[in-house]
Amino acid sequence: MAVPQTLDTLDVGAIRKDFPILKRETQEGVQLVYLDSAASSQKPEQVIHAMSRFYETEYSNVHRGIHTLAEEATAAFESARDRVAEFVGAESSRQIVFTRNATEAINLVANSWGRANLGEGDLVLLTQMEHHSNIVPWQMMASELGFKIEYAPMTDDQRIDLAEYGALLERQPKLVGFTQMSNVLGTINPVAEMAEMAHAAGAVVLVDGAQSVPHMVVNVADLDIDFLAFSAHKLCGPSGIGALYGRRELLEEMPPFMGGGEMIKRVQFDAFVAAELPSKFEAGTPPIAQAIGFGAAVDYLSKLGMPAIRQHEQEMIERALEQLEEVPGVRVYGPAAEHKGGVAAFTLADTHPHDVAQILDRRGIAVRAGHHCAMPLHEKLGLPATTRASFYLYNTPEEIDSLIEGLYAVREVFA
């Protein structure tokens, strides 16, 4: 495929060369068109090599070691934490807890902060556009602790309804949890404003940054939020690692989540003393090489510049929406491009999303079909499933053209 002119300040042609997998064909003569980065992004050589280099030259378990490799591995591991902290604007690296993924980060808050702070008569406020990972942990704790959950509704164009949100805040939820960007609708929520409103109502604010941190500048200090959960695998890093940022006072007061090695200062047969932050929340051997990859991924993104990445995706989604809307029978969900990240969930007449995705796959185009782990949202939309195309820094306008051609092919099969 011809590498397109750059749309903006990102040199997409050069970026594509960093991602070995983008060269592959899905069948002979069929070039991969990867439009599924919202599920998980591809990895640049810089990340892959950082991890293999680490395994080849520095690998050892971290912490507590006296030998050279243990010291080097620990330094590399902690340096990764420093860069992740800096990437999201955390004051201190101690406020970054490595987890398996965003889901585990949210579960950590629900279990640890939840158990210490929630009970009968309390309210947790979420929104209707949450991913299952920011619903189910709360439902699980609610059935145990007896608190209630409310969901802030959306406007007709599928943005958060701030008036309704404000009204729900009057019921004084103890915690407000919402995604910064919907993985289905693409809606980007006004986090700073929502956090300010929630704080004014006395709530703690948890932001699901799984979709936002990979795609835009997310600064916890500017946004003034209390918790931020995100995953490395969606931001060019490896799977198996994510992070929880937490406000220091909150993290310090919270009890440990899981018990084991690493999270203790001292253990006796009848008691233990928890370690300092962030070790308190990192029981057991951590994902060490994954942390190295996580660090390399944020370095990679920072070097390109998050504003440029966001700009590229903004141009991609504008273009995609324009072209999609011209395909007869296509209906795109979510707000106008200006309120959206690079995600387009759509239906094509009454063709089932699985059939759409399958025919696109035959043309090398990887999209996702289903409920995208947001069943309540799909129920709200009155749909069992949608087809979702999502864009990242390596996607080109030509790939949108391929998607559109593919949709015409689907129409032909089902004409």
Next chain:
Amino acid sequence: MDDLYREQIIDRYKNPQMRGNLDPHDYSYEDDNPLCGDRIRMDLRVDGSGRVTEAAFSGEGCAISQASADLLTEKVVGMSLDEVKSYTKDELIEMLGIDLGPVRLKCALLSLKVLKAGVYGLDELEEELAAL
């Protein structure tokens, strides 16, 4: 253009032969696959000797699930309940004539699951159904 969407599948999807409900019926069962929103109900009428005399299906979902249900519903008419019980997923796949990956296989086999659970109950077929 696309071997998965062979004429037979698309044709059965667009022009199903066996769509409908039977009321009254001797057997009826409905199940869904929440992952993709495929839903199928199958109704059977059976004569005194345990032979299926009439069958119909209803539901919604992808082309594979619906075409599979239509073909299976047609196939089942005239079969004895014992034959229904011994009808295998491989026979169904062969009848569909397409090569399916694991995810789409679930779509194709939903109708068989509904049929067997309807006739024999979920418990008796637990193991076989778990494999579907």
